[in-house]
Amino acid sequence: MPVATDQGTTAENKNPAVIEVRQLCTRFGSHVVHADLDLHVRQGEIYAIVGGSGTGKSTLLREMIMLHRPDSGSIQILNTDIQTLSKAEAHVLRQRWGVMFQHGGLFGTLNVRDNVGLPLREHTDLADTLIDELAAWKITLSGLAPEAGLQYPTELSGGMLKRASMARALALDPELLFLDEPTAGLDPAGAAGIDTLVRSLHELYQSTIVIITHDLDFLWQVSDRVAVLGEGKVVGVGSMAELAEMDHPVIRGYFDGPRGRAAQAQAQTQAGDQQHTRGKPWTQK
Numbered sequence: 001m002p003v004a005t006d007q008g009t010t011a012e013n014k015n016p017a018v019i020e021v022r023q024l025c026t027r028f029g030s031h032v033v034h035a036d037l038d039l040h041v042r043q044g045e046i047y048a049i050v051g052g053s054g055t056g057k058s059t060l061l062r063e064m065i066m067l068h069r070p071d072s073g074s075i076q077i078l079n080t081d082i083q084t085l086s087k088a089e090a091h092v093l094r095q096r097w098g099v100m101f102q103h104g105g106l107f108g109t110l111n112v113r114d115n116v117g118l119p120l121r122e123h124t125d126l127a128d129t130l131i132d133e134l135a136a137w138k139i140t141l142s143g144l145a146p147e148a149g150l151q152y153p154t155e156l157s158g159g160m161l162k163r164a165s166m167a168r169a170l171a172l173d174p175e176l177l178f179l180d181e182p183t184a185g186l187d188p189a190g191a192a193g194i195d196t197l198v199r200s201l202h203e204l205y206q207s208t209i210v211i212i213t214h215d216l217d218f219l220w221q222v223s224d225r226v227a228v229l230g231e232g233k234v235v236g237v238g239s240m241a242e243l244a245e246m247d248h249p250v251i252r253g254y255f256d257g258p259r260g261r262a263a264q265a266q267a268q269t270q271a272g273d274q275q276h277t278r279g280k281p282w283t284q285k
């Protein structure tokens with residue numbers, strides 16, 4: 001049985017780490033959320049973070065994007081220790097990643113085109129016409145019709161809002177993408193559309209993608225490695241097939257159930273006997 005380490009067991013990706021979290025501790029008052037949490041994300045991988053409600057996934061993401069300071073431990077992103085940065089250095093580093101927030105995070109007073117163009121206005125000296133053209137390109141790339149650029153966030157459906165948020169995350173051609181529950185609240189067809197979008201953007205940009213998701217189909221079909229959070233730590237990490245071999249009670253508790261088995265069966269049906277779906281069914285343990 002593979003050993004559950006933060007480095008994972010998947011042999012294929014030997015790229016250097018672009019995110020290294022070491023001995024992370026986070027508390028809110030007396031409530032300990034992360035206790036010596038370690039995590040490594042390699043360049044170019046689609047790395048999912050899962051775990052039960054309250055296990056600290058969103059807090060971890062907020063810490064990685066410098067919106068929350070951990071109590072102790074270190075976080076290196078793109079070879080930079082984010083806790084020692086000056087304001088100016090942090091500003092430069094932020095240009096190298098894009099974030100898609102769970103609820104979109106778009107400004108309601110701006111239309112989609114201006115929301116998408118905002119990072120370009122903040123971080124570059126490009127002319128307005130060029131910014132509008134680049135925003136239009138990112139809007140199209142994210143699967144929205146060009147007319148959506150002139151709509152306001154309140155005029156968009158849930159799926160369109162996610163795509164607009166993705167377009168903004170892509171504004172600066174980031175090396176690293178953080179996606180917080182991109183399929184939450186979507187119907188199955190909408191969720192499948194976002195899965196396809198993430199996969200095609202990953203192919204196009206070859207970027208590293210860190211994603212918080214409960215979407216079992218995404219985990220089986222799109223992610224390279226999955227880290228399971230529990231007990232304040234990463235209790236297991238690997239491909240879904242590798243996780244299916246692990247006996248840890250938190251891992252089995254999270255995935256074992258009719259929906260987990262259905263997602264695995266569907267992935268196996270779609271992919272035949274490919275490497276990433278070879279794990280034993282959760283029920284066999």
Ligand SMILES: Nc1ncnc2c1ncn2[C@@H]1O[C@H](COP(=O)(O)OP(=O)(O)OP(=O)(O)O)[C@@H](O)[C@H]1O
Nearest residue numbers: 028029031033051052053054055056057058059060
């Ligand atoms: N600003 C805060 N102040 C106090 N407690 C907080 C704060 N932010 C998060 N917490 C607590 O930290 C814990 C982890 O929260 P977090 O939102 O990171 O969990 P999560 O794994 O993302 O949960 P979910 O899957 O439900 O979104 C929870 O118990 C939450 O109540």
